[in-house]
Amino acid sequence: MSGPQCCSNPPTLSSSSGGGHVEELGGLKSYVSGSLDSKHAILLVSDIFGYEAPKLRKLADKVAACGFYVVVPDFFLGDPFNPEHSVKPIHDWLKDHGADRGFEDAKLVLEAIKSKGISCIGAAGFCWGAKVVVELAKHDYIKAAVLLHPSFVTVEDIQAVKVPISVLGAEIDKMSPPELLNKFDSALNEKPEVDAFVKIFPGVAHGWTVRYEDGDEHAVKSAEEACNDALDWFGKYLK
Template sequence: MAGAQCCENPPVLSSVFGEGSVVESLGGLKAYTVGSPSSNAAVVLVSDIFGYEAPNLRKLADKVAAAGFLVVVPDFFYGDPYVPNPEKPLMTWLEDHGTDKGFEDAKSVIEYLKSKGITLIGAAGFCWGGKVVTELAKTDYVNAVVMLHPSLVKLDDINEIKRPTSILAAENDSITPLEIVKQFEEILCTRTEVDSFVKVFPGVAHGWTVRYGTDDEAAVEKAEEAHKDLLDWFEKYLK
């Protein structure tokens, strides 16, 4: 994950962007929430290193909520998302923001949602968040997961997955290269007890689903194609 692609195209963060609202504590974390609280199905979006205030991520949350889900985007970084800084390189920031802590926090959020009557839970993770939802996919905390241009995911992780998993990958990704994605797919093809879907998007790079220019028509189209695939997966398993 130390590759430069993780740090490319940092979003301009906005604490007020989106159609939803921010709650101060949801399972112990501050979170952006949108959608009907009476829904019995929720989707947890686990951000990339730039955190829960990224406008394109919140825009996606609003889109998923419009399909009938309660959507939660927790602040897994406790107000300290990654900010490109030569004096604090990414690897140093990651020492204080490990995916193991993200996994434990995600479980707390999901336990809170279940305590409120939510019976179906999906989780989608982007880059850093891809590893977090992979860990969730090894448990009974979720019904289905989607990884989008994931980072830090190993072959052994894929062997341990037990929940329906969709992987949406970039053709040009130095973080999780195409040959690794193909190995993920080969493993999942042998795991017939676990439904899976693997798709490689041609001509795009790591981060394309949430770090695209809204004025770039081609980039928006590719991102929206991935968003539709994400929604289709959750429509299949959470309804």
């Protein structure tokens, strides 16, 4: 189960952050950025801190600026984990917010996106969200997947993936340590029918792509590099 590292450096949530807007999609409030004219959508599935995290929304806006319609749903229904104020420890919170429920909700959001005329959809998941995305990648719900510092993803999950997948991990990560990421890489190498890319970013910790410190130059540059890697992956398979 997740430990302190998964809960470290929590963001200050803000419902007003980002240049997009909030609307309901598939029964969930969702932060939306970008134009429907793009005809290519990306679903971003947050970590345990939810869809109001400012750096996640900033990332969504950056992805949208590259020509994608981006949707970030509130999979926690207004109850993201807050290590400072939560009345429940993380293990109990996770029982109420399992990735299995997130997977079912994600399918409804994807249907709502498709109803807008977009059928070419990719998904990226951060920490908790990576488990949701890997479940989507086992089916034909999405065209491509990116996992960023994943939590709870197993080798068996990776072995079942059916769409192109990129795994971007951290060197300092108890949730998905480099040893596990190397096992993901080996499993994907045994699936030549599925294009894959596994990369371990040196000197950064779990959660760095959306929870980096602004003053940490290395983490900021690594987060930008990971974003560019994800954009390259989606550009290859969605456009």
